[in-house]
Amino acid sequence: MEILIRGGRVIDPAQGMDRHLDVWIVDGKIAEVGADIRAPLQRAGDDPSTAPRIIEAQGCIVAPGFLDMHVHLREPGFEYKETIATGLAAAAAGGFTAVAAMANTKPVNDTPAVTEFMLRRAAAVRGTRLFPIGAVSVNLHGEELAEIGGMHKAGIVALSDDGMPVMNPRLMRRAMEYGRMLDLPILSHCEDHRLSADGVMHEGLISTALGLPGVPAVAEDVMVYRDIQLAAFTGAHLHVQHVSTAEAVDLVRRAKDKGITVTAEVCPHHFTLTHEAVRGYNTNTKVNPPLRTAEDVEAIKAGLQDGTIEVIASDHAPHHVAEKEQDYTAAPAGMIGLETSLGLSMRLYHTGVLALPQLIAKYTVHPASVLGVPYGTLRVGSSADVTILDPDYAYEVEAITFRSRSKNSPFLGWRLRGAAVVTIVSGEVIFERV
Numbered sequence: 001m002e003i004l005i006r007g008g009r010v011i012d013p014a015q016g017m018d019r020h021l022d023v024w025i026v027d028g029k030i031a032e033v034g035a036d037i038r039a040p041l042q043r044a045g046d047d048p049s050t051a052p053r054i055i056e057a058q059g060c061i062v063a064p065g066f067l068d069m070h071v072h073l074r075e076p077g078f079e080y081k082e083t084i085a086t087g088l089a090a091a092a093a094g095g096f097t098a099v100a101a102m103a104n105t106k107p108v109n110d111t112p113a114v115t116e117f118m119l120r121r122a123a124a125v126r127g128t129r130l131f132p133i134g135a136v137s138v139n140l141h142g143e144e145l146a147e148i149g150g151m152h153k154a155g156i157v158a159l160s161d162d163g164m165p166v167m168n169p170r171l172m173r174r175a176m177e178y179g180r181m182l183d184l185p186i187l188s189h190c191e192d193h194r195l196s197a198d199g200v201m202h203e204g205l206i207s208t209a210l211g212l213p214g215v216p217a218v219a220e221d222v223m224v225y226r227d228i229q230l231a232a233f234t235g236a237h238l239h240v241q242h243v244s245t246a247e248a249v250d251l252v253r254r255a256k257d258k259g260i261t262v263t264a265e266v267c268p269h270h271f272t273l274t275h276e277a278v279r280g281y282n283t284n285t286k287v288n289p290p291l292r293t294a295e296d297v298e299a300i301k302a303g304l305q306d307g308t309i310e311v312i313a314s315d316h317a318p319h320h321v322a323e324k325e326q327d328y329t330a331a332p333a334g335m336i337g338l339e340t341s342l343g344l345s346m347r348l349y350h351t352g353v354l355a356l357p358q359l360i361a362k363y364t365v366h367p368a369s370v371l372g373v374p375y376g377t378l379r380v381g382s383s384a385d386v387t388i389l390d391p392d393y394a395y396e397v398e399a400i401t402f403r404s405r406s407k408n409s410p411f412l413g414w415r416l417r418g419a420a421v422v423t424i425v426s427g428e429v430i431f432e433r434v
C-alpha cells in the first residue's frame, strides 16, 4: 500500500524542514519528500492497480508522528480505568504514533515478564507504538533495584518509578549508574514525600481559602536539585518529568548551562491552568504535581520558549468516574490527556508563545532523542510514522468523543483549535477524523 500526501506544509524539525511539499510512502517507509511528486501517479496511469492512496493535506501541517513520552495505560491490573487497547486508540485519535507507558501497573513493570506482556498487547493492537518504561525499584517501593538488565533486554527504553518519587538518594545513585551503563535515561518524578505529605493541591492562598492541605513548590524543587546533582556526579541522563514550578525550570536551565545531561518535560495542564481552577473542588483538577500559580505558568512558558523544556507530554492518567466522585482529598490524582494534549498546546501557537516548528519539535525529535528511539523524523528511509494536523480545526471537548475508557478531564466543554486529522504508523492509517 502506497500513500501520497499532497500539498501540506511539511514541518520536520529534525531536518530543519518547513516547506510546502508532498510526502510519498512506500512499504511503510518514507520514500520521498519533494515538490509535486508525480512518479506514483504516472505509473498508476499505466496500471491503475498500483495507484497510491492520495491524502489531500492543503491547509494542514504534515509532521513526523507525535510521541507522548509520559502516559499511564493501566494494564495490567487496572483495566477498568484503561487498557493498552483503549489507551492506544486514544493516543491515535490524539495524533500520537508512539507513547511511553509508565511502570505503575499491577503487577508493576519491574520484570522482563511484564515488559514482554505490555509489548505483546500493544503489538496485537497494530496501532500506536508502545515503549515500556521499566521501574527503578521493585514494586516502586524504593528499596531494591528492579530487574533492570532483564527489562533492558526485553525492550524498555527508560527507567522510572513515576507515581512515586525515589526517596532514597543512594538507590537513585545506583539506578543512575545502571542507566548510564545501559544508556537508559532516568525519568524522575521529583517530589519529596515528606514535604508534600498529604497535600492535595498547591500550597498557597487558595489552599488556605479552600481549607485543603497543600503541596509546597519546594517539595518539587529540592528533588530536582538533588537529582541534577546525582546526574552530574554519575554522568547519567536525567529527564525531569512534569516540571510544575518556576524554580524547577530555573534549576534545569542552570544545569544545562553547566553541561549536565538533563532534559525536561511539561504537561499541557501545567501551562494552561493555575491553582485557581481548584475553586469549585472539581476533582479532575487534582493532579500530582499540582496546578501551580500564574508565575509558575509564565516561567514554564519561558522555559518552553528558550528550550529549557524540550518535551511536552500528557501524563495521561485515567481514573474511573466513581473514584473521582469522592471528595477532593480522597479522590486519586491525575487527569487524562492524550486527546487534549495537542489542542491545548496549539493555544501556545495561536497566542504567539511558540512557533509551529518549535512546538512540533517538542512532540517529535526531542522526545525521540530523550528515549533514544529511531522515530520523530520524516527523513527518507525512516518508518512512515506521520501526523497530519489541521491547525484551525475547532471543536468542543466532549466526554462522548473520548476513545479513552476514562473521562476524567477538567477541559470538558472547552473550545479548542487544532487537532490531528490523520495518524499514520508504518505507512498504515490508524486514525482519521471524519
Ligand SMILES: [Zn+2]
Binding pocket: 162, 163, 164, 189, 241, 242, 288, 289
Ligand atoms: Zn509523576
Ligand SMILES: [Zn+2]
Binding pocket: 070, 071, 072, 102, 162, 163, 315, 317
Ligand atoms: Zn505520571
